[in-house]
Amino acid sequence: MKTDSKTIDELLKNWDPDPNSLRVRVNGLGHYYGTGDARKQVLFNNTLNISPGEIVIMTGPSGSGKTTLLTLIGTLRSVQEGSLKIMDTELLGLPSKDIVELRKNIGFFFQAHNLFESLSAYQNVRMACELVNRKESEAKPKIEQVLTRLGLGERIHYKPKSLSGGQKQRVAIARGVINKPKLILADEPTAALDAESGREVVTMFQELASQTGCTILIVTHDNRILDVADRIVNMVDGHISSNVMVQRSATICSIIREFPAFSELTASNLTAVADSMELRRFDAGQPIIQQGDVGTEFFVIAKGDVDIVIDGNRVNSLKSGDYFGEVALIKDQPRNATVLAKEPTSCFVLDKDEFRSIIDASATFEDEVRQAIFDRQ
Numbered sequence: 001m002k003t004d005s006k007t008i009d010e011l012l013k014n015w016d017p018d019p020n021s022l023r024v025r026v027n028g029l030g031h032y033y034g035t036g037d038a039r040k041q042v043l044f045n046n047t048l049n050i051s052p053g054e055i056v057i058m059t060g061p062s063g064s065g066k067t068t069l070l071t072l073i074g075t076l077r078s079v080q081e082g083s084l085k086i087m088d089t090e091l092l093g094l095p096s097k098d099i100v101e102l103r104k105n106i107g108f109f110f111q112a113h114n115l116f117e118s119l120s121a122y123q124n125v126r127m128a129c130e131l132v133n134r135k136e137s138e139a140k141p142k143i144e145q146v147l148t149r150l151g152l153g154e155r156i157h158y159k160p161k162s163l164s165g166g167q168k169q170r171v172a173i174a175r176g177v178i179n180k181p182k183l184i185l186a187d188e189p190t191a192a193l194d195a196e197s198g199r200e201v202v203t204m205f206q207e208l209a210s211q212t213g214c215t216i217l218i219v220t221h222d223n224r225i226l227d228v229a230d231r232i233v234n235m236v237d238g239h240i241s242s243n244v245m246v247q248r249s250a251t252i253c254s255i256i257r258e259f260p261a262f263s264e265l266t267a268s269n270l271t272a273v274a275d276s277m278e279l280r281r282f283d284a285g286q287p288i289i290q291q292g293d294v295g296t297e298f299f300v301i302a303k304g305d306v307d308i309v310i311d312g313n314r315v316n317s318l319k320s321g322d323y324f325g326e327v328a329l330i331k332d333q334p335r336n337a338t339v340l341a342k343e344p345t346s347c348f349v350l351d352k353d354e355f356r357s358i359i360d361a362s363a364t365f366e367d368e369v370r371q372a373i374f375d376r377q
Contacts, residue, residue, distance in 0.1 A: 295328020304345025
């Protein structure tokens with residue numbers, strides 16, 4: 001396999017984040033609007049985990065629940081159902097005084113700029129600094145630097161009525177990032193911006209994420225900024241319908257496209273495979289599949305070595321880049337061998353339905369797998 005082993009090591013290391021380090025943890029979250037007969041459910045049993053330093057873009061049609069979820073995470077609505085933890089603090093039932101304290105670590109950008117009309121751009125940003133008791137002597141150069149970077153250097157002392165919609169948006173963004181919060185929540189932050197200004201904003205987000213570990217959740221329809229996402233979440237009708245780790249998916253694609261069975265898959269099919277794969281780890285000596293069991297999964301070895309054992313006799317071994325488990329899925333028969341991990345081994349695992357969907361979508365894949373079966377007879 002041509003993929004650098006360091007790439008695989010990094011992928012395996014970061015596959016399962018430490019639950020104690022998660023910046024946002026959503027579990028079984030539901031939400032309703034209205035009361036009585038007018039009560040309507042708008043979010044349904046959603047689960048989402050976001051790590052420090054991660055940039056997540058949330059997409060979906062209007063009315064799908066994106067902004068509702070964003071405002072719940074931002075403590076601007078009360079949690080009604082399920083669990084929602086921000087920086088390991090449970091929001092369900094959290095007292096108001098604790099919510100106020102938590103908000104000091106959150107930067108908000110919403111479609112309504114919410115600027116104080118009587119204050120200048122500088123003073124609007126300064127208000128955020130006052131919330132965390134930053135001294136004027138420390139805050140002033142930082143405020144001027146951020147506003148200048150966002151193209152407002154000549155309008156620092158202009159009031160909102162003298163600014164365009166895009167300029168107001170940039171003031172709101174400056175206000176949100178000035179304190180380098182641990183969590184940024186942005187609703188269409190680049191919608192009113194031209195390409196250059198929008199790119200400067202997302203570049204600033206990337207720097208915050210990489211340099212300070214800031215977690216950034218962006219609701220957007222702006223496909224110009226999708227390239228900054230570590231993860232893309234799609235919402236439909238109040239449900240998180242997909243949750244794709246972009247870098248993980250790209251890395252898996254780069255790994256599995258080196259395997260002959262996957263080499264001719266289209267980019268679309270390859271990505272579908274990567275998105276569907278689970279990572280499973282096995283200790284040395286642990287059976288991965290057992291002879292005679294019903295076959296329900298297909299395995300690709302990401303790292304490690306395994307022995308193939310038939311009727312108690314070792315007949316073959318496989319290494320990183322090899323795959324197994326396809327015979328039972330193709331022939332719809334029990335497992336014809338036991339596979340044992342020779343050393344700590346990590347495998348990408350695809351369930352039977354996903355495996356069959358690839359077979360159906362790619363004759364090349366089926367031919368390759370059938371050839372592998374023949375070669376092993």
